[in-house]
Amino acid sequence: MFSFSPALRAAGISLLASGSIFALSGCGALMSALGEEGNVMVLNVGDCFNEEAMNTALLDSEVTDVPLVDCSEEHDSEFFHSHQMTGDEYPGEGEIQGQADERCTGDAFTDFVGVSYDESEIYVSYLSPTQESWEKLEDREILCYLNVPGEKVTGTLEGSNR
Numbered sequence: 395m396f397s398f399s400p401a402l403r404a405a406g407i408s409l410l411a412s413g414s415i416f417a418l419s420g421c422g423a424l425m426s427a428l429g430e431e432g433n434v435m436v437l438n439v440g441d442c443f444n445e446e447a448m449n450t451a452l453l454d455s456e457v458t459d460v461p462l463v464d465c466s467e468e469h470d471s472e473f474f475h476s477h478q479m480t481g482d483e484y485p486g487e488g489e490i491q492g493q494a495d496e497r498c499t500g501d502a503f504t505d506f507v508g509v510s511y512d513e514s515e516i517y518v519s520y521l522s523p524t525q526e527s528w529e530k531l532e533d534r535e536i537l538c539y540l541n542v543p544g545e546k547v548t549g550t551l552e553g554s555n556r
Protein backbone atom coordinates (compact mmCIF):
# COMPACT_ATOMS: atom_id res chain seq x y z
CA MET A 395 0.00 0.00 0.00
CA PHE A 396 1.27 3.46 -0.88
CA SER A 397 1.03 6.10 1.80
CA PHE A 398 1.43 9.77 1.01
CA SER A 399 0.58 12.77 3.14
CA PRO A 400 -2.73 14.44 2.27
CA ALA A 401 -0.84 17.59 1.19
CA LEU A 402 1.38 15.61 -1.20
CA ARG A 403 -1.62 13.73 -2.58
CA ALA A 404 -3.53 16.97 -3.08
CA ALA A 405 -0.59 18.60 -4.87
CA GLY A 406 -0.21 15.62 -7.20
CA ILE A 407 -3.90 15.48 -7.97
CA SER A 408 -4.07 19.22 -8.57
CA LEU A 409 -1.21 19.00 -11.03
CA LEU A 410 -2.81 16.08 -12.85
CA ALA A 411 -6.21 17.70 -12.86
CA SER A 412 -5.04 21.03 -14.21
CA GLY A 413 -3.00 19.37 -16.96
CA SER A 414 -4.25 16.29 -18.72
CA ILE A 415 -7.80 16.41 -17.44
CA PHE A 416 -8.46 19.89 -18.81
CA ALA A 417 -6.88 18.74 -22.05
CA LEU A 418 -9.11 15.67 -22.26
CA SER A 419 -12.26 17.59 -21.52
CA GLY A 420 -11.35 20.25 -24.06
CA CYS A 421 -10.50 17.79 -26.81
CA GLY A 422 -13.73 15.93 -26.32
CA ALA A 423 -15.73 19.13 -26.24
CA LEU A 424 -14.11 20.43 -29.40
CA MET A 425 -14.69 17.17 -31.25
CA SER A 426 -18.30 17.04 -30.06
CA ALA A 427 -18.84 20.59 -31.26
CA LEU A 428 -17.55 19.55 -34.66
CA GLY A 429 -20.04 16.70 -34.82
CA GLU A 430 -17.54 13.88 -34.25
CA GLU A 431 -18.55 10.66 -32.49
CA GLY A 432 -17.23 10.14 -28.96
CA ASN A 433 -18.17 9.55 -25.36
CA VAL A 434 -16.39 12.36 -23.50
CA MET A 435 -19.57 14.40 -23.15
CA VAL A 436 -21.75 11.44 -22.15
CA LEU A 437 -19.69 9.67 -19.48
CA ASN A 438 -21.61 8.60 -16.39
CA VAL A 439 -21.09 7.87 -12.73
CA GLY A 440 -20.36 4.15 -12.54
CA ASP A 441 -18.29 4.01 -15.75
CA CYS A 442 -14.88 2.35 -15.28
CA PHE A 443 -11.61 2.72 -17.18
CA ASN A 444 -7.84 2.43 -16.93
CA GLU A 445 -6.20 5.77 -16.38
CA GLU A 446 -3.11 4.81 -18.40
CA ALA A 447 -5.31 4.09 -21.43
CA MET A 448 -6.98 7.47 -21.02
CA ASN A 449 -3.62 9.23 -20.70
CA THR A 450 -2.32 7.37 -23.77
CA ALA A 451 -5.39 8.48 -25.71
CA LEU A 452 -4.54 12.09 -24.80
CA LEU A 453 -1.48 11.84 -27.04
CA ASP A 454 -3.77 11.61 -30.08
CA SER A 455 -5.13 14.97 -31.22
CA GLU A 456 -8.37 13.23 -32.24
CA VAL A 457 -9.36 12.15 -28.71
CA THR A 458 -13.10 11.83 -28.38
CA ASP A 459 -13.36 8.85 -26.04
CA VAL A 460 -12.32 7.73 -22.61
CA PRO A 461 -11.61 4.02 -23.25
CA LEU A 462 -14.19 2.48 -20.92
CA VAL A 463 -14.08 -1.09 -19.62
CA ASP A 464 -16.80 -3.13 -17.98
CA CYS A 465 -16.43 -2.68 -14.23
CA SER A 466 -16.40 -6.47 -13.79
CA GLU A 467 -13.08 -6.47 -15.71
CA GLU A 468 -9.78 -5.26 -14.26
CA HIS A 469 -9.50 -1.47 -14.11
CA ASP A 470 -7.93 1.21 -11.91
CA SER A 471 -10.41 4.09 -12.21
CA GLU A 472 -14.15 4.66 -11.70
CA PHE A 473 -16.34 7.73 -12.09
CA PHE A 474 -18.15 8.18 -8.77
CA HIS A 475 -19.68 11.67 -8.57
CA SER A 476 -21.08 14.32 -10.91
CA HIS A 477 -21.48 17.96 -9.97
CA GLN A 478 -23.22 20.52 -12.20
CA MET A 479 -21.78 24.02 -11.91
CA THR A 480 -24.05 27.00 -12.50
CA GLY A 481 -23.72 30.38 -14.13
CA ASP A 482 -23.56 31.89 -17.57
CA GLU A 483 -19.98 33.18 -17.42
CA TYR A 484 -17.00 30.79 -17.44
CA PRO A 485 -15.66 31.03 -13.86
CA GLY A 486 -12.01 30.30 -14.73
CA GLU A 487 -9.81 27.29 -14.07
CA GLY A 488 -9.11 28.30 -10.46
CA GLU A 489 -12.78 28.34 -9.48
CA ILE A 490 -13.45 25.08 -11.32
CA GLN A 491 -10.47 23.42 -9.63
CA GLY A 492 -11.61 24.71 -6.23
CA GLN A 493 -15.13 23.34 -6.67
CA ALA A 494 -13.78 20.06 -8.04
CA ASP A 495 -11.37 19.62 -5.12
CA GLU A 496 -14.15 20.35 -2.64
CA ARG A 497 -16.73 18.08 -4.29
CA CYS A 498 -14.45 15.19 -5.24
CA THR A 499 -12.57 14.89 -1.93
CA GLY A 500 -15.42 15.89 0.40
CA ASP A 501 -18.68 14.24 1.41
CA ALA A 502 -19.21 12.62 -2.00
CA PHE A 503 -15.94 10.71 -1.58
CA THR A 504 -16.68 9.70 2.01
CA ASP A 505 -20.23 8.65 1.17
CA PHE A 506 -19.06 6.55 -1.79
CA VAL A 507 -15.84 4.97 -0.46
CA GLY A 508 -16.80 4.75 3.22
CA VAL A 509 -13.81 6.62 4.68
CA SER A 510 -12.66 10.22 4.35
CA TYR A 511 -10.23 11.18 1.61
CA ASP A 512 -7.55 11.99 4.21
CA GLU A 513 -7.78 8.42 5.56
CA SER A 514 -8.00 6.75 2.17
CA GLU A 515 -5.37 5.12 -0.02
CA ILE A 516 -7.45 5.94 -3.11
CA TYR A 517 -6.64 8.93 -5.29
CA VAL A 518 -9.16 11.31 -6.85
CA SER A 519 -9.17 13.32 -10.04
CA TYR A 520 -11.83 14.76 -12.31
CA LEU A 521 -12.90 15.84 -15.75
CA SER A 522 -14.17 19.39 -16.01
CA PRO A 523 -15.36 22.00 -18.49
CA THR A 524 -12.97 24.12 -20.50
CA GLN A 525 -13.85 27.66 -21.46
CA GLU A 526 -14.67 26.43 -24.97
CA SER A 527 -16.96 23.61 -23.81
CA TRP A 528 -18.60 25.94 -21.27
CA GLU A 529 -19.43 28.52 -23.92
CA LYS A 530 -20.17 26.35 -26.97
CA LEU A 531 -21.73 23.27 -25.40
CA GLU A 532 -23.04 24.65 -22.11
CA ASP A 533 -20.86 22.05 -20.38
CA ARG A 534 -21.04 22.60 -16.61
CA GLU A 535 -20.19 19.12 -15.34
CA ILE A 536 -17.37 18.20 -13.01
CA LEU A 537 -17.07 14.41 -13.16
CA CYS A 538 -15.04 12.98 -10.28
CA TYR A 539 -13.21 9.69 -10.49
CA LEU A 540 -11.36 7.36 -8.16
CA ASN A 541 -7.96 5.92 -9.04
CA VAL A 542 -5.94 3.16 -7.40
CA PRO A 543 -2.45 3.63 -8.89
CA GLY A 544 -0.42 0.50 -9.46
CA GLU A 545 -3.36 -1.79 -8.74
CA LYS A 546 -6.19 -3.30 -10.75
CA VAL A 547 -9.58 -3.95 -9.20
CA THR A 548 -12.74 -5.64 -10.37
CA GLY A 549 -16.16 -4.35 -9.45
CA THR A 550 -16.86 -1.03 -7.83
CA LEU A 551 -14.90 0.77 -5.14
CA GLU A 552 -18.17 1.83 -3.54
CA GLY A 553 -18.11 0.92 0.15
CA SER A 554 -14.53 -0.38 -0.08
CA ASN A 555 -13.49 1.51 3.10
CA ARG A 556 -9.96 1.94 1.81
